[in-house]
Amino acid sequence: MARVCTLKDWLEAFYRKQEDDLHFFADLLTSPKVSEEISWELNRRLQERRQFSFFFKTLSWHNLSLEELEWCERKMEEILSREDEIREILDRLLEMLGSNSIKRPQ
Incomplete structure (x- = not known):
């Protein structure tokens, strides 16, 4: 039987998602590369984060x-x-992209 997702479930799941994203973004920051695969992965991760955000809005604190x-x-x-930390990392990545200091595959 299916179980309803609670606010606590969401918080635990999003915390794990953040952990994964933190590692991915930090790795990208220390070893930056521009490729189609990286672009797709960034897009996928940002879409997942939007879905988490949308789902959060449907959860209730009242019970x-x-x-x-x-x-x-x-x-x-x-x-x-942690969101602040992720935002700082993404800002640094965007700065690097803007300065063209990222290695491009040949």
């Missing part, structure tokens, strides 16, 4: 216990902090 709500608030603070 959480006080303990669950406190846990969710702490997790959300962690997530927001």
